[in-house]
Amino acid sequence: MDKHYDPKAIEAKWYPIWENSGFFKPTGQGEPWSMVIPPPNVTGILHMGHALNDTIQDVLARWRRMQGRDVLWVPGTDHAGIATQNVVEKALRKEGKRRQDLGREAFVERVWEWRKQYGGTIVRQLRSLGCSCDWSHERFTMDEGLSRAVAEVFCKMYDEDLIYRGNYIVNWCPRCGTALADDEVEHEANHGHLWHIRYPVVGSALGVKGKPYEDYIMVATTRPETLPGDTAVAVNPKDERYLHLHGKSVMLPLSGREIPVIADDYVEREFGTGIVKITPAHDPNDFQVGKRHGLEEINIMNGDGTMNALAGPKYDGMDRFDCRKAIVEDLDAGGFLDHVEDDDNQVGHCYRCHTVIESRLSPQWFVRMKPLAVKAVEAVRSGAITFSPKRYEQTYFNWMENIRDWCISRQIWWGHRIPVYYCDCGHQWAAPERPAKCPKCGAASIRQDEDVLDTWFSSWLWPFSTLGWPDKTADLARYYPTADLCTAPDIIFFWVARMIMAGCKFMGDVPFRNVVLHGVVRDEQGRKMSKSLGNSLDPLKIIEEFSADSLRFSLMQTTAPGIDVYISMNKFEIGRNFGTKIWNVARFIDMYATQHGASATQLDASALQAAQIAALGRDEITLDPALLTDDDRCILAQADDMVATVTGWLEKYRFQDAALAIYDFVWSKFCDWHVEGAKSALNSADPAARLQALKILYFVFGRALRVVHPFMPFLTEELWHQMGFCGEGETVMRAAWPRALTDAERESWGVSPEVVAYVESKRELITAGRALRTQYGIAPSKAAHFIVVAASGDVRDRLSRDAAMIAGFLRAEPLEIVASADVGGMPGTAVSVGSIHLPLAGLVDIPAELAKIGAELDKNKKFLAGVVAKLSNEGFVSRAPANVVEQQRQRKVELEAEIARLDALAATLRKAE
């Protein structure tokens, strides 16, 4: 076996072999288990969030596959309407062109070309992570099939009146030139101003320029540039201060237009002056107020964020923020500006380009969400879908219960074009395919709606559109609903909730059984990793510097459910070091099987046949009980426990706990203790003992390798082959997840918790002995002489069997093991250096030990009193579990014995002095 672990070579080697061998494809045999990948943006490059998300999924997929499930993991990418259009537009700009110069058709063609050339980046990167997706099932949200699903769904909902078109105020990105859904707007704190502006009351004496009007009301606004669009000012109807204004009118500054004062509950009396200017075309609240009061909607802005003619000739064509300045200056000059206050508020930004959002009145398409939400809420309430961790279900409910209609139209070119057609007679209908003529009037001159659909309108169908819907495919029948959906909590509203709605509506069944929510990946300062912040650690660089396996393992052992992950470079050392450790112990085991003849005590070539090793990798093993040591029994039990524990954690989606259990087993239990202890047997003069020790190493390590595999697929595959657990053309990917030991095995081998307890206490003894060596400064090269004082004759006999091994650990001369009764009732360890022999207890600080024991007793005093009381108080028994009482009682006895022992020892020592 290779001496050096070269992850790069290994990782480069295995992925193509796996893919070409069809190991990622479902077998069609066994119970189906499926999952769809959250499709990354086709423009995307792999970031830590993907690395975490996709590693979790791969762990699940590989684990389920090893459990014999028929695993289908569907990969794919999202066409990411605005993001992709932006990228291509940027490229065009370098050529000095705008998309309008190309025209719609040519532009879309250009985007497809871009996708062909660059769209595969993220998909390649997923491969370098080791993701075991079935690439033959790869889908793209703009694929022909998925586009059909989109059109089908749109038309169905259109016909059911679940989709409507309306002139509504929407979030508008002036830079992207399109509407955005509510959740595509990111609100950020803004240190702004509150301008206090005087609106003269109509009928009052008008002032002169530069001087305040005699009779005016004070309106506070954060957006003075919208003033030309005002069509009213509003007060709270219950506000006594302004009762006299009801029914009056005021004059709009600068234009002199007369607008009414209205009363509406929406106005907060406490904020600002208690008077609000109402601009129905440029503020969502004002829009609602305007509807209630029948106000005119004056749109004073263009789609690109500049003012239009309705803003007034002076401001026409001016950018909105320049206009703000100009209007404030003009208000000031006209004597309308009273004063300015600082004001901290929230301002919406485009989630794509971070431009400040404008509220804009425009004709848009909407989905009625309330009817869809009912079943989707029920699906989670009934437990048909669970969230892990469960607390996110509450987040989901809150959103669903306050759900608002979904604006699905976007004024861009890249995406699914809205399948609605119009004829010249004014007929309007939806159809999946472009019809030849109007179905109502037969007119041949028809045109399609110009808008495209929100990208999420294809994503929300992903769990069934990728399986072939609307066709009734075999995939759909076999793999829907999927098992798990993994994502970060920030996407519950965008995507998870909508998929549940779509699944319930169009499939009549939930899209997945469980939603696995993992944390958001953040940097050391707790910031979300993002390209714009430049703080993202590039997973590919980590893979380059460490390895994909290191990255994967480190991520898994760092991520607690639903808790954000804080990442720094040194995290990846954990995975790297663990990989190296596994490699080295494998090399050690392998060495004993293959480097026969190198020394007389090592195994000969016939010791462990290839076929036997392969069988051990299938958990097939026969052992000679006569040759078993307690250490063997212990590691067999611990390996069994580890497998059960890891399986349990994976079932609960506790990847961190699973990773830690594996790490602890492999490193601490297996390498640090069992392998070290097995060295004496491996070098024993008895060939049968050597063989059995080696068999156990292969068996236990083979089990560990398989459990590690979902976390570190490349390394484990390489070792699985190099150590001979399988032959060419085979794979650990398809090896069975380790089974539990049978009762018969446990019985015939004497595997029991009691043996584990003995071995563990023996290890404590060794640790104590090592501590003595350190304490006495005995050089590691120097053999010390230990006298082990056993608690009883039975223990003495047991320790005597392990004497050689213990001596090996302690680098000691042959041990002297005596029962405590033989040396005056003082159990413990003794050490001798040169000719001086001291019992262990004689080495400790007696007064300090007594104080420690005293503190212990003190701590337990209350409870011990309870134990005593228990004898006469039946009520106590029912409250404290019997085993706990028993434990405490034993502890009390031990403590008392300890005190007595130390007392006796102190006396002995005093006498000796």
Place this chain on the structure above:
RNA sequence: GGGCGCUUAGCUCAGUUGGUUAGAGCAUUACCUUCACACGGUAGGGGUCACUGGUUCGAGUCCAGUAGCGCCCACCA
């Protein structure tokens, strides 16, 4: 404004339904290049579990309150 979460060793975090001595990794101290591994081994040091009160035989864990931090949602112009 509403909702959720966090606060445990110098740092990053575990700690299932309350139950023996609160753990891990990194960092740190000492010793060791011993025939798998220095990306290693051995032995250590380091914690009033944010604070206050309560329930309990027993609280890091449950309850109430306080403080600080973070996230999500939201139309105070």
